[in-house]
Amino acid sequence: MAEIKNIHSIIIEDLKKKFDLQRVSLSHPFPERPLRTLGLVKIDGDVFTSEKFSRITCLRINLPFYFCVRSTFLRPKMEYDLPIFSGEVVIMGKKRMVMIDVHRTGEKERPEDAPLFDKLIKIRDKYPTLMENATKNVGEEIQNVFSRAVCQVKITESLDNDAINIFREYLGVFSDLVEKAEPLTGDNLEDAKKKYEAYLKTVVDHDPGVKGYKMLFGEEGGVKRSMEMFFES
Numbered sequence: 001m002a003e004i005k006n007i008h009s010i011i012i013e014d015l016k017k018k019f020d021l022q023r024v025s026l027s028h029p030f031p032e033r034p035l036r037t038l039g040l041v042k043i044d045g046d047v048f049t050s051e052k053f054s055r056i057t058c059l060r061i062n063l064p065f066y067f068c069v070r071s072t073f074l075r076p077k078m079e080y081d082l083p084i085f086s087g088e089v090v091i092m093g094k095k096r097m098v099m100i101d102v103h104r105t106g107e108k109e110r111p112e113d114a115p116l117f118d119k120l121i122k123i124r125d126k127y128p129t130l131m132e133n134a135t136k137n138v139g140e141e142i143q144n145v146f147s148r149a150v151c152q153v154k155i156t157e158s159l160d161n162d163a164i165n166i167f168r169e170y171l172g173v174f175s176d177l178v179e180k181a182e183p184l185t186g187d188n189l190e191d192a193k194k195k196y197e198a199y200l201k202t203v204v205d206h207d208p209g210v211k212g213y214k215m216l217f218g219e220e221g222g223v224k225r226s227m228e229m230f231f232e233s
Helices: 004-016 111-124 157-180 186-206 208-230
Strands: 042-049 053-063 067-076 084-092 095-103 151-156
Touching: 004 042, 004 053, 004 067, 004 084, 004 157, 042 208, 053 208, 067 208, 084 157, 095 111, 095 157, 111 157, 151 157, 186 208
Parallel strands: none
Antiparallel strands: 042 053, 053 067, 067 084, 084 095, 095 151
């Protein structure tokens, strides 16, 4: 049976069927072991760009004692004005927290997004056993970012296969959306640029991931690494 720990190799293989992925050379190449963690935390991963994506980021964080994180972030280029694909897997021994979502950045669902989210919810409904373990971290600000189609569950390794399958189905729908997208022009493009710039400022100031990188690498190093990994094209 496939393991959710290896989700990134599955994602990259699926994406390569539709997009020409070009590996990004980072200023601080993987793997890294932040000195502030005394070398106990290993950060590794793969970062790509393509004709349609500014970033395809598969980030792997490994700690001692059977704990690891697999973060996935797929950001279409700004001129397509599309949602992002986000996935998070936290593994603690045989227990897992899995989150998969496609959501807008810095704003709520738009009316034109409804068919996309309706389709994702139909996929989610195909996995009742998985969704029996649905969870929500009440009170956390990050919940406000998620879409109504989010899949957020706490499971054990016995449901790894279901988690991988719904991951791939969400990714398939999202990939089709990106593949068919046409770039904006004129006023629509200018409006998209303004929204994107506002979103980036919000990310630098408030995103938990960027805050984590600031803690690991300092203010300047954390912001630079985060922007290079997740947003720059």
